[in-house]
Amino acid sequence: MKPVNYVKFTFLSRSINESFARGAIAAFAAQLDPTVEQLADIKTAVSEAVTNCIVHAYPADVGQIQITAAVYENERLVITITDKGVGIADVEAARQPMFTTGGAERAGLGFAVMESFMDNVKVRSKLGKGTRVTLIKQLHMREHTSRPLFCAA
Amino acid sequence: MADVKIERKDSVMCAYVSGEIDHHSAAEIRETIDRALIAKDINLLTMDFGGVTFMDSSGVGLILGRYKLLSALGGRLVIQGTPPSVNRMLKLAGITKIIEFKGETADETC
Numbered sequence A: 001m002k003p004v005n006y007v008k009f010t011f012l013s014r015s016i017n018e019s020f021a022r023g024a025i026a027a028f029a030a031q032l033d034p035t036v037e038q039l040a041d042i043k044t045a046v047s048e049a050v051t052n053c054i055v056h057a058y059p060a061d062v063g064q065i066q067i068t069a070a071v072y073e074n075e076r077l078v079i080t081i082t083d084k085g086v087g088i089a090d091v092e093a094a095r096q097p098m099f100t101t102g103g104a105e106r107a108g109l110g111f112a113v114m115e116s117f118m119d120n121v122k123v124r125s126k127l128g129k130g131t132r133v134t135l136i137k138q139l140h141m142r143e144h145t146s147r148p149l150f151c152a153a
Numbered sequence B: 001m002a003d004v005k006i007e008r009k010d011s012v013m014c015a016y017v018s019g020e021i022d023h024h025s026a027a028e029i030r031e032t033i034d035r036a037l038i039a040k041d042i043n044l045l046t047m048d049f050g051g052v053t054f055m056d057s058s059g060v061g062l063i064l065g066r067y068k069l070l071s072a073l074g075g076r077l078v079i080q081g082t083p084p085s086v087n088r089m090l091k092l093a094g095i096t097k098i099i100e101f102k103g104e105t106a107d108e109t110c
Ligand SMILES: Nc1ncnc2c1ncn2[C@@H]1O[C@H](COP(=O)(O)OP(=O)(O)OP(=O)(O)O)[C@@H](O)[C@H]1O
Pocket: A048, A052, A053, A055, A056, A057, A058, A083, A085, A086, A087, A088, A094, A095, A099, A100, A101, A102, A105, A106, A107, A108, A109, A110, A111, A112, A131, B057, B058, B061
């Protein structure tokens, strides 16, 4: 299925960009008219994925992070967060709550938060090549939408 | 983005955190709190989250880190004033079982 709308941007893995990234995606998601809680869920999940790129993917240097966000006709929001960093050796282990390689100041909760706040989370990773996290949220399916979702082209 | 105000009286310290807590701002909050903690002999730290508008798992790490530091120094950590969004994160983390949690009631320490 082709998206109805789409954005894509790239930024450096500097921690100051965490708030920019979640804010930009929240602004994009606003066209789906999400509830306050849904918007908070999306912001938090994006913040987790972006922070992981900054903290784990590029531990010693600064690299590029690419985000795409797409909305589909059925009010589905699909976000990808991609890095070209160190990769994850065992994705299944990494997704377990409390699993962290980040030391005392990290809770090992990022993936658990993404899974709990989004409808579907996919992780593809290759050691030395990088990681792509896909976050999917199904916004309220109004049974009888009276207003057309997208009027102007 | 985020701000932390410190109040100290004898061995009791309160940290009022406000704004958005993420990995970036947590580093600054942590440094401010730890500097104040270590400068004085603190045996009770209360962290107030009343002004927090956003928090991801970095906030949980911030709390756990202060909890460990306080324990190592022979002190206590209490958290209070957490808005619903923060409560959700703390619940998911299972952190309310480990840490003294005051909910939203008025405090007697700060
Ligand atoms: N983009 C990434 N590149 C490389 N490793 C990653 C990436 N994302 C996650 N990881 C690995 O997966 C582990 C778990 O990630 P998760 O976000 O669940 O916890 P955390 O980042 O360690 O802690 P928290 O998110 O609570 O601060 C990380 O410790 C890291 O080892």
